[in-house]
Amino acid sequence: MSTPAPLASQSLAAVIVAAGKGLRAGQPLPKQFALWRGKPVLRHAAERLRAGGVGTLCAVIPEGADALAGEMLAGLEPFTLVTGGETRQESVRAGLEALATQAPDLVLVHDAARPDCPPEVIARLVAALADHPAAIPVLPVVDSMVSAAHDLMKGKAEREALRRVQTPQAFRFADILAAHSEWQGPTDAGDDAQVAHATGLSVALVEGDERLHKLTFAGDFIQEQAPMIRTGTGYDVHRLAEGEELWLCGLKIEHDKGLAGHSDADVALHAVVDAVLGAAGEGDIGLHFPPSDPQWRGAASGRFVEHAVSLAAAKGYAIGNVDVTIVCEAPKIGRHRDAMRAELARLLGVQAERVNVKATTTERLGFTGRGEGIAAQAVATLVAN
Numbered sequence: 261m262s263t264p265a266p267l268a269s270q271s272l273a274a275v276i277v278a279a280g281k282g283l284r285a286g287q288p289l290p291k292q293f294a295l296w297r298g299k300p301v302l303r304h305a306a307e308r309l310r311a312g313g314v315g316t317l318c319a320v321i322p323e324g325a326d327a328l329a330g331e332m333l334a335g336l337e338p339f340t341l342v343t344g345g346e347t348r349q350e351s352v353r354a355g356l357e358a359l360a361t362q363a364p365d366l367v368l369v370h371d372a373a374r375p376d377c378p379p380e381v382i383a384r385l386v387a388a389l390a391d392h393p394a395a396i397p398v399l400p401v402v403d404s405m406v407s408a409a410h411d412l413m414k415g416k417a418e419r420e421a422l423r424r425v426q427t428p429q430a431f432r433f434a435d436i437l438a439a440h441s442e443w444q445g446p447t448d449a450g451d452d453a454q455v456a457h458a459t460g461l462s463v464a465l466v467e468g469d470e471r472l473h474k475l476t477f478a479g480d481f482i483q484e485q486a487p488m489i490r491t492g493t494g495y496d497v498h499r500l501a502e503g504e505e506l507w508l509c510g511l512k513i514e515h516d517k518g519l520a521g522h523s524d525a526d527v528a529l530h531a532v533v534d535a536v537l538g539a540a541g542e543g544d545i546g547l548h549f550p551p552s553d554p555q556w557r558g559a560a561s562g563r564f565v566e567h568a569v570s571l572a573a574a575k576g577y578a579i580g581n582v583d584v585t586i587v588c589e590a591p592k593i594g595r596h597r598d599a600m601r602a603e604l605a606r607l608l609g610v611q612a613e614r615v616n617v618k619a620t621t622t623e624r625l626g627f628t629g630r631g632e633g634i635a636a637q638a639v640a641t642l643v644a645n
């Protein structure tokens with residue numbers, strides 16, 4: 261077994277197996293090349309791995325599919341294309357052998373047919389490799405289980421001892437390459453964890469994610485047709501306090517008080533971030549940038565906007581338009597409106613024409629009326645690429 265170096269300094273590559281026939285999915289093309297949420301399944305899988313920190317990608321594809329796969333992966337260089345085998349196991353081995361000249365420290369082996377890989381799963385897998393040569397994402401079984409003899413129940417199966425296994429599966433590269441090379445059994449192992457385990461490697465189990473669902477049947481494609489347009493709303497409030505800076509829509513505004521908060525407390529950008537995350541189905545700002553995390557202390561909220569836009573882009577969506585309303589008695593927003601609009605558009609990566617900044621007072625009523633705080637609400641639409 262290879263000795264691990266500190267994880268941060270280790271190179272991470274991925275083998276994406278995309279050489280199957282996809283017969284059960286019944287798509288006009290093998291399922292990994294079919295469109296899902298507006299983009300080819302293989303493209304989604306590759307983009308999500310990149311977003312999770314993967315460097316070199318090796319896509320294992322059917323014979324003769326180089327041009328098609330190359331077009332689908334354009335812009336995601338560096339990647340290599342390798343011809344797969346009759347079974348998934350043979351395809352994985354071909355991918356690992358193709359990576360051998362680069363000898364990455366760590367490798368993820370991933371089904372192209374699982375297009376939505378959350379970066380946090382990759383983080384959990386890589387962290388587990390500090391203590392184990394292999395790590396796989398698993399989920400609990402929620403239905404009761406039986407063993408079967410044809411169409412008759414044979415006996416009860418112990419659900420508590422079972423897990424559903426997903427990909428990506430993570431390995432120290434030298435170990436999994438050796439395990440595949442040493443394998444003497446039939447070449448239809450269910451997955452690479454089985455190959456690793458059979459050669460004596462310990463395999464850590466980390467929490468998987470339902471988003472890693474494997475596209476298998478025609479229904480997976482019918483139900484997953486992406487809406488062309490998605491909408492999200494955001495709302496945020498921060499307290500006005502003396503001695504604080506006032507940041508609104510990414511601009512520092514001169515005022516006798518500023519907004520208090522863990523980051524720069526830009527209440528308008530926070531509302532926009534929540535609107536974009538909401539439209540993308542990616543939770544909220546607290547999930548991605550927890551106030552308990554010291555790295556976000558004093559952070560410029562523009563970073564949060566850019567991250568939300570990148571998450572939407574990874575799902576195949578671009579900003580349609582964003583409309584934000586700032587609710588305060590003072591300062592007066594009107595004279596800053598054009599600059600705010602321009603800066604917000606820059607952060608969102610769109611023309612200013614797609615952005616609108618409004619302001620209102622609450623007629624001196626409530627906390628905004630008394631000048632105790634500023635509120636903001638936003639609406640964002642996303643359009644499928």
Ligand SMILES: Nc1ccn([C@@H]2O[C@H](COP(=O)(O)OP(=O)(O)OP(=O)(O)O)[C@@H](O)[C@H]2O)c(=O)n1
Nearest residue numbers: 277278279280281282283284346347351372373
């Ligand atoms: N010889 C093979 C078989 C499968 N795979 C890949 O392994 C993953 C998981 O396999 P599965 O979902 O079973 O895909 P298919 O074998 O293509 O599906 P089917 O059994 O419906 O034909 C898929 O990304 C598939 O492309 C592969 O690279 N090489």
Ligand SMILES: C[C@](O)(CO)[C@H](O)COP(=O)(O)O
Nearest residue numbers: 348371425426427450451474
């Ligand atoms: C690798 C795998 O996706 C882990 O769950 C699974 O074993 C693939 O099985 P399939 O029969 O090739 O769909």
